[in-house]
Amino acid sequence: MADSSAAEPSTAPAPAPAPATTAPATATTAAPAAASSSATANPAPTVPQNTGILEVDSPANSETASVVSSIFKYREQSGRTFHAYRDRTGTGSDEFIPYFLPNDESETERLDLQHNLVLLTQDDRLHISPAGKDKPLKRVLDAGCGTGIWSVDFADENPETSVVGIDISPIQPSFVPPKVEFFVDDLELEWNYVNPFDFIYTRFMTGSIKNWPMFFSQSFQHLQPGGWLEICDIVSPIACDDGTMTDETPLLKWSKLLLEASENLGASLGSPKHYKQQMVDAGFENVVQIDYKWPTNPWPKDPKHKEIGAWTQANIMQALQALSIMSFTKGLGWSVIEVETLLAQVRRDVKNKDVHAYWPIIVIYGQKPE
16 A cells, blocks of 8 residues: 555555646635634635636536445446446435446546546646645545546656545556555545545536535545645536527537436536535635636637637537436436437537537635644
């Protein structure tokens, strides 16, 4: 183990096969709770964002002490495989609803593509928060690590840091830097980490976590004083600033239905709108939110957003079925044929440069008081 002094008693190692420019803007700081309304010792820095109107281009627990076989018995639906570990509704009932995204090769490739899209958005930075700027990071948690690509990249940039990656599906690589460890576990269970972390990072977990206040509370509890939490996520529904996407546009219809399905399943895709205040409520200080835009295709005139749009189009086209099949059939009671019929219309909108839609992307970070 890379960090023997910090063995994770409630998690199981997860050996598995492996499956750039700047933009101006301003940062916003969350209003602290009444009890902590005074200025903090470390004021939040000003961070660039992408918040302006985009100009359109011309037409031209503990049950994981060992890896049990059930973890690797993936379920199948419509030709996709889904994880089989701790399917749950979060309602206390015996009926389990599975995590709605697949874990097959197509999805792992998309997750790695999405990683590069985040790097492009953030000017090749793995994180935005000041974590590591004032003191070295000894231990870092990648919460919901997916393929483990962020953990590996972070370890390559910070070879003295121990990085722990947690995910509900064992899709991480077997060969990793010396101080990287991956475990299979459910982040919504009680965390039992022996040693605290200096930095906790998570992204695109909306729709995967049902109890966000508990997540922020546990993150706060397991951070060192002065440690940082950073979260990157996508905001639903999809947005448009110029009226080229209406309520009758299949893309917007799909986005709103996906949001409805997630709410029916108990893990709302609307959760990012509440992160900032929930972090403040959990005790974090210096909470900053940064807003970005991911155009659905290369419709913007701005070169950086045009490139982001090209990557986003590829990401969405790969993600549509993955996002929709489980959500619509389990959350809305649709048939697979009904889902695929809608997706055919959505794909046309995604490619249509006359529809100036974009995904709002947020990065929020905060610090545990010293």
